[in-house]
Amino acid sequence: MENILQQIGIENYIYLSTLLFCVGAFGVLYRRNAIVMFMSIEIMLNAVNLLLVAFSTYHQDAAGQVFVFFSMAVAAAEVAVGLAILVAIYRNLNNIDIDSLKKLKG
Amino acid sequence: MDTKLALLLLFAPFIGFLINVFTGKKLSGNLSGIIGTAAVAVSFAVTLSFFLQVSSTKEAVMVDLFQWMKLANFDVHFAFQLDQLSLLWLMFVTGIGTLIHVYSISYMHDDENIHKFFAYLNLFVFFMITLVMGNNLLIMFIGWEGVGLCSYLLIGFWYKNQDYNDAAKKAFIMNRIGDLGFLIGIFIIGYLFHSLDYTDIRTVIETGSHHIDPTWLSIAALCLFIGACGKSAQIPLYTWLPDAMAGPTPVSALIHAATMVTAGIFMITRLNYVFDLAPEVQNIIAIVGAVTSLIAASIGLVQNDIKKVLAYSTVSQLGLMFLALGLGAYEIAVFHVITHAFFKACLFLGSGSVIHAMHGEQDMRYMGGLRKVMKVTFITFLISTLAISGLPPFAGFFSKDEILMTAFHHNKPLWVIGSVASIMTAFYMFRLLYLTFYKDFRGTEEQKKHLHESPGLITFPLIVLAILAAVGGAISLPGNSWLNEYLAPVITRHAEHHHMGTTEYMLMAVAIVGALIGIGLAYAKYIKQSAVPAQDSEITGFAKVLYNKFYVDEIYTALIVKPIYALGSFFKNVTEVAISGFIFGLGKLANVLGAEGKTLQNGSIGFYLFAFVLGICSIIVYIFLAK
Amino acid sequence: MDVLIILITLLIGAAATYFAGDKLASKVATFFSLAAFGLTLYISYLQSNGVEVGFTRPWIRVPNIQLSFLADGLSLTMVLLTTALAPIIILSTFKKVQNKAKSFYGLIMLMVFAMAGTFLSGDGLLYYIFWELSLIPIYFIALIWGGGEAEARKKDVVKFFIYTFAGSLFMLVAFVYLYQKTGSFLNYHFLRLHLNGTEQFWIFFAFFIAYAIKIPIIPFHTWQANVYQKAPTAGTMLLSGIMLKMAIYSIIRWQLPIAPAPAKEYMYPLIALCIAGVIYGSILALKQQDLKKLLAYSSLAHVGLIAAGVYTLTIDGLRGAVLQMVAHGFVVVGLFYAAEIIQRRYNTTEISEMGGIRVQTPRFTSMFMILVLASVALPSTFNFVGEFEVLYSLAQTNIWFAVLGGTTIILGAFYMLRMFQQVMLGEQNTKVFADVTFGEGFVFVLIIGVLLFFGLYPKPIVNFVSPVLENIILHINTSN
Structure with a gap:
């Protein structure tokens, strides 16, 4: 089978995943809505996953792809728990703006 | 055999002490007195036998018990030596000690704590024997501090009176100042000679087996002399002795006149070969001795307390002894120690007899006329007064005359000072005699009714001591001195033998005339004019300065005691608070840091995330930059 | 027979005292402290006759800490002092009604145990553990049974605890550094180490802080007077009679031999x-x-x-x-x-x-x-x-x-x-x-x-x- 990397170079994957990661990071820092932040985190996670898969192919080593499956499974679990928490917060506060969650200040 | 006897000599008083301490309460007063006296008498008997033995064999008896201390350079043993010098000292320590114990049986009869009194007295004799018998400086130091302790206990014997306790404390502390000097001297001696044994030190000096730095040796001698100053009440450490008269009179006689205060002279005589190598220190000793003798005598001129006069007279006489020591005339100093022990003990006991008759009154202004009722006391007192004033043929004449004669040959100014002090001595002693025993009684009627001669137990020691004060001079007559020959083995450089020529007879005559002048002045004032010393408030001018002892106590208080207390207050209120505050400050700093730090944790998740990202970024930057 | 038996006796004594109950506590403590004293005497006798009573056994592999007990004349003398004073201190509290007696005497025994351990340890970390362990009982003794106003007492006792504890941490740092160098905490290994001047200086300094506070040397003494005044007398006796000797002993045993150059300088x-x-x-x-x-x-x-x-x-x-x-x-x-x-x-x-x-x-x-x-x-x-x-x-x-x-x-x-x-x-x-x-x-x-x-x-x-x-x-x- 023709290697996809011969058509699109590895550096492009790196650029894309960096871009995605930055989008996610800025989303986390900039947005105050917890759900949007959650999505941003997912984007960051997927940026990393993309990179892992790309490098896995680059090195002809399946371990990276296996690892991505793990991280996707974990991310799914995390989203399940995280959304549950958000629902609980919403029930208590009637919004999910993180600026209203300041009870833990020192 | 010798060992056992020597230990008996040493421990007999200690056993007496133990008996009186542990069973004293159950014993009657007389019985504890008898036990105490017997204990010292045993020591005296053993001393006598040793004395005879050593006088004939001329071999010192050495006793080595066991090792006490171990230092890098030398070992210190519990070891004793009975040679000519120590036996001579033991003779009068135990001899006069026995007499004073006898005296105390009667004198302290009514005191509820009589068993303690005898216990302390015995303990004192025990430590005094230790001091004298030791064969090295540290054993001497045990005795040295031990007698200081007993002196403390006995001065403060009537402990309910805080003034007496102050006097006791003062005596102990001033002695300790001297003791520190002594201790430093011991350190230097140990460092220089690698031993503290007298015989070793002497061997090193005589054979020159290793080099001794003369500067350090002089410093050592000076330090030892400071020790002697403390114990023997010389300038500047003499002020405790007059205060020490707070103790019962037998104590003053035994400790503060006859024995303990001569320990300084004993120490210097013991180490005469060390002091001979330090002529500068000898000069200091001579000057300090002469000046002390003059100052104490001048203070004695105006005192009204019978015991205070005797106390200053003791300081003055000790000064004369140090003058002799400083001039290298050790035998003569020893001679004066012995005669002084006789007549001063007699004087103190006599004054005790007077105080006893007067029911505790010590002020001479309220005495007088006692000659008629207290014949024995008067006669013995008179003999001793003549002896201390230096009239022939009494003991004091010979010893004092020899000191002055030596001073004349070495250092004329010191001779003048010594002679003036002697004239003053004659004056104040006869002043005391006239005020106490002559003219009419000046006390209350109540006291007059009870005036009585003291019982036999009190007068017997007086008589013995008076006889000794009268004939004691015989042990060292000019030109034919038994004492000098006897002491020859322990003293390396002998006082030069004065040929009895015209000068010497002239000097004798001058001394006698001087004494007579002093007596004449006293006679003119107190018998002819019937003067009675003024009340305290009426004293003016220089007499007031003298009466207040040149304000030395006040000066010491202002210069030493007060600043120490002030420093204490400063430490307590300033430095302690400051250090403590600094430490608490560190604790507070942690608190402040925490308070500041907690504002970082503001609960805003956005802020946390921002800090988190910033942190990660800076780590990445750091890693790339570091590469 | 080796020195461990002394420590075991004291530790069992501490536990037995606690479980004996309030009435018997003082007697049990006296018994065990006397027993420890007797054993110490016997072991000192053995030691002076040339029997080896100390030992070194492996304890924890990583980090390399060994159960090492030095038993020479110096440490046994100090243990003798400790175990001789312990019954005297316990006897001195008789006749005085103590509340919570079992804890009181139990803590005293525990403290004696810790102090004896400090004197005997030949392994740096073991020594450090004993050293700090001894602080805990005295903290409670002073805090609970002390005199004076409760607030003031608490302030002084806590100050004492933090102060000495903070000082000891410097010592721990020194030990950790030495461990880095040798791979062991044994006193014997430390002595063979060749440290340069700077290292010696800092190690000496770290030890000095710990010991100067404990002894105390001015200006590290400000905890002392107040704690002595406020602690119960038995606690003061433990502090002044034995505990501060731990520091002087440690100077002789640890500080001077490990870092002699600054000591000379x-x-x-x-x-x-x-x-x-x-x-x-x-x-x-x-x-x-x-x-x-x-x-x-x-x-x-x-x-x-x-x-x-x-x-x-x-x-x-x-x-x-x-x-x-x-x-x-x-x-x-x-x-x-x-x-x-x-x-x-x-x-x-x-x-x-x-x-x-x-x-x-x-x-x-x-x-x-x-x-x-x-x-x-x-x-x-x-x-x-x-x-x-x-x-x-x-x-x-x-x-x-x-x-x-x-x-x-x-x-x-x-x-x-x-x-x-x-x-x-x-x-x-x-x-x-x-x-x-x-x-x-x-x-x-x-x-x-x-x-x-x-x-x-x-x-x-x-x-x-x-x-x-x-x-x-x-x-x-x-x-x-």
Whole structure:
């Protein structure tokens, strides 16, 4: 089978995943809505996953792809728990703006 | 055999002490007195036998018990030596000690704590024997501090009176100042000679087996002399002795006149070969001795307390002894120690007899006329007064005359000072005699009714001591001195033998005339004019300065005691608070840091995330930059 | 048989005391402490006859900590002091009703266990564990059974705890550094290490902070007087009699051999600091109105002199310091006991409320007097032997050190006799003061007996410790 990397170079994957990661990071820092932040985190996670898969192919080593499956499974679990928490917060506060969650200040 | 006897000599008083301490309460007063006296008498008997033995064999008896201390350079043993010098000292320590114990049986009869009194007295004799018998400086130091302790206990014997306790404390502390000097001297001696044994030190000096730095040796001698100053009440450490008269009179006689205060002279005589190598220190000793003798005598001129006069007279006489020591005339100093022990003990006991008759009154202004009722006391007192004033043929004449004669040959100014002090001595002693025993009684009627001669137990020691004060001079007559020959083995450089020529007879005559002048002045004032010393408030001018002892106590208080207390207050209120505050400050700093730090944790998740990202970024930057 | 049995006895004793219940606690504690003392004597006897009673066994592989117990003359002397004082301290609390007695005596036993362990440990981390362990019982003893106002007491005790604990952390850092170098915490391995000057300096400094606070050397002493005053007397006795000796022992055992170069280089400032403490403590003692505080400051002065002796790095100084440690341990326990007896009867430690006690109490007066005299180092008491050797070593270093350090002779007599006069002498006190009971007198007699016996015959202890100290001096002098 023709290697996809011969058509699109590895550096492009790196650029894309960096871009995605930055989008996610800025989303986390900039947005105050917890759900949007959650999505941003997912984007960051997927940026990393993309990179892992790309490098896995680059090195002809399946371990990276296996690892991505793990991280996707974990991310799914995390989203399940995280959304549950958000629902609980919403029930208590009637919004999910993180600026209203300041009870833990020192 | 010798060992056992020597230990008996040493421990007999200690056993007496133990008996009186542990069973004293159950014993009657007389019985504890008898036990105490017997204990010292045993020591005296053993001393006598040793004395005879050593006088004939001329071999010192050495006793080595066991090792006490171990230092890098030398070992210190519990070891004793009975040679000519120590036996001579033991003779009068135990001899006069026995007499004073006898005296105390009667004198302290009514005191509820009589068993303690005898216990302390015995303990004192025990430590005094230790001091004298030791064969090295540290054993001497045990005795040295031990007698200081007993002196403390006995001065403060009537402990309910805080003034007496102050006097006791003062005596102990001033002695300790001297003791520190002594201790430093011991350190230097140990460092220089690698031993503290007298015989070793002497061997090193005589054979020159290793080099001794003369500067350090002089410093050592000076330090030892400071020790002697403390114990023997010389300038500047003499002020405790007059205060020490707070103790019962037998104590003053035994400790503060006859024995303990001569320990300084004993120490210097013991180490005469060390002091001979330090002529500068000898000069200091001579000057300090002469000046002390003059100052104490001048203070004695105006005192009204019978015991205070005797106390200053003791300081003055000790000064004369140090003058002799400083001039290298050790035998003569020893001679004066012995005669002084006789007549001063007699004087103190006599004054005790007077105080006893007067029911505790010590002020001479309220005495007088006692000659008629207290014949024995008067006669013995008179003999001793003549002896201390230096009239022939009494003991004091010979010893004092020899000191002055030596001073004349070495250092004329010191001779003048010594002679003036002697004239003053004659004056104040006869002043005391006239005020106490002559003219009419000046006390209350109540006291007059009870005036009585003291019982036999009190007068017997007086008589013995008076006889000794009268004939004691015989042990060292000019030109034919038994004492000098006897002491020859322990003293390396002998006082030069004065040929009895015209000068010497002239000097004798001058001394006698001087004494007579002093007596004449006293006679003119107190018998002819019937003067009675003024009340305290009426004293003016220089007499007031003298009466207040040149304000030395006040000066010491202002210069030493007060600043120490002030420093204490400063430490307590300033430095302690400051250090403590600094430490608490560190604790507070942690608190402040925490308070500041907690504002970082503001609960805003956005802020946390921002800090988190910033942190990660800076780590990445750091890693790339570091590469 | 080896030294472990002493520690085991003490540890079992601590547990047994606790489980014996309030009524029996004091008796069980006495029994076990006496047993420990007997065992220590027996083991010291074995050791002096050449039997090897210490050992080193593996304990924890990573990090490499070994169960190592040094049992030479020096450490056994200190353990003897500890186990001899323990029953005396426990006896001294008899007759006084304690609440929560089982915890009180259990903590005392635990503390004795920890202190004995400190003296015996040959492994740095083991030593550190014991060192810190000893702090915990005294913290509770002072906090729970102490006197004075609760808030003030808490403040002082917590200050003491944090202060000494913080100091000890520096020591831990030093140990960790040494471990990095050798891969082991054994004292024996540390001694073979060749450290350069800077390393030695920092290690010396770290140890110094820990020990200077514990001893205490000025200016690290501010915790002392208040804690001594507020802790129950048994706690004060443990602190002043034994615990501060741990620090001086540690200087001899750990600080000087591991880092000898700074000790030589900074000998003069160190000695000067210690002697400044002597004078400072003495003068402050003069100004105290509280009996226990006065004794605390006098202890500060005496301990300063001991530390000065150690830092002279001479055999006389070290030997004198060890002798003085033992002597001071006994005398200070005796003096605090006297203070306790007065406090039991008059319910105060204010000197101004005392006075005129002597009239009513001939026996107590005599015993107190002897202790006062021992504390001012009258010759023929044990304290004199130690003080003489220390001062002699100071004189060899520099004569002025001996003169200044020797002022303790004068100032000591000054404040002790002044205190004695104000407390005991004078007109009869209106408040009744019962003379000592048999039990109380017995404690005094034990202490006085020890002080006088070794004052006249210190040879057994001297022979026991001298070889060890000579080795240490040799090690210091040969290492560069």
